[in-house]
Amino acid sequence: MPAADRPPHTFAAALPSVSASLNYGGDAAGLICGYLLTEGAAPQAVDSAQAAHWLAQRVAHASSVSPTPPSAPRTFLWLHFNLSHAQAVRWMERHADLPEAFFDALKDRSVSTRIERDDDTLIAVLNDAHFDFAFEPSDIATLWTSVAPHLMVTGRTRPLRSVDALRTALRAGNAPSSSVALLAELMRTQASGLVDIVRGVTQRIDDVEDALLAGRLDHKRARLGVLRRLLVRLQRLMAPEPAALFRLLQHPPAWMAADDAQELRDSTEEFSVVLRDMLGLQERIKLLQEEIAASVQEANSRSLFVLTVVTVLALPINILAGLFGMNVGGVPLAGNGQGFWIIVAVVAAFTAVAGWLALRGTRDR
DSSP: OGGSSSSSGGGGGGGGOOOOOOOOOOTTTTTEEEEEEETSSSSSOHHHHHOOOOHHHHHHTTSSSSSTTTTOOOOEEEEEEEETTTTTTHHIIIIIIOOOHHHHHHHOOOOOOOEEEEEEEEEEEEEEEEETSSSOOEEEEEEEEEEOOOOOOOOOOOHHHHHHHHHHHHHHHHSSSSSSHHHHHHHHHHHHHHHHHHHHHHHHHHHHHHHHTTHHHHHTTHHHHHHHHHHHHHHHHOOOOOOHHHHEEEOOOOTOOOHHHHHHHHHHHHHHHHHHHHHHHHHHHHHHHHHHHHHHHHHEEEHHHHHHHHHHHHHHHHHHHHHHHSSSSSSSTTTTTTTHHHHEEEEEEHHHHHHHHHHHHHHHO
């Protein structure tokens, strides 16, 4: 049977024997990883040359008169690109036949989360944590995605946690049955990563709370501000994702199966739960910051009161020392042999009265 007459699920056997070059920075075309996924079979790793060959054969098959059998297993490609590579976008333009909306999103480099439909293709701009996430607000990067029945393309400029976890799952043989199911799995992986982040933030907040109860604030106050900025940034970038998916599922593409749409709904619900947990953490951090601010203000008030009391107690001796230190005639007790002790007694009396008044005012408050 000629290649043009083969059903799509047999294309895997026709791939050229090319050793995959799947390093973390991407191969010659900027492809970080690629997988040919067939329903009911283990994922097959491909490189850019193999992917180009498969896509070309699919175009040839689509132009033939022989239709694909309805009972044939679904087969699709997942290609993940390093967009920092100079050849990545050129390869996609030459071989992937992606819609212009996807390349417009890459040129705009907009980081606002959205999922749109362009004819029969889904275009998604998602945000995720860096692979080496260190709980900093800047450790968030963008993933550009295009989903069609036969092809899912993802691209990023920085290594991302969710994509790496998804690639690990595929290597273990956990292959989704369609490109939409792969997108849903990516979102579930993203939600799982957010759960890990929320747990890490919760642990750090617990540490700050324990330090607050023990009276040991130190540098923890600044750390709370960093955690709150992180949660606010995650909330701002990722909160639109469930709403965008719900709008899409109101009018899904004709090729999207009902079970795939249900998987997307389930992943959206998991994502929404995590976002609600993040809102709760933000409120908890806000309350801790207010408590710490009140503690700091109280400590400052105590310090200011001590300084005031010391100033008041030193006032009589400063006044008398200034008066008796003037080089003028008529200084009292100048000729009295007990004059020094008399002045000391007067100063002690005034100081005792001033201290009593200050302490009485404190007790009254």
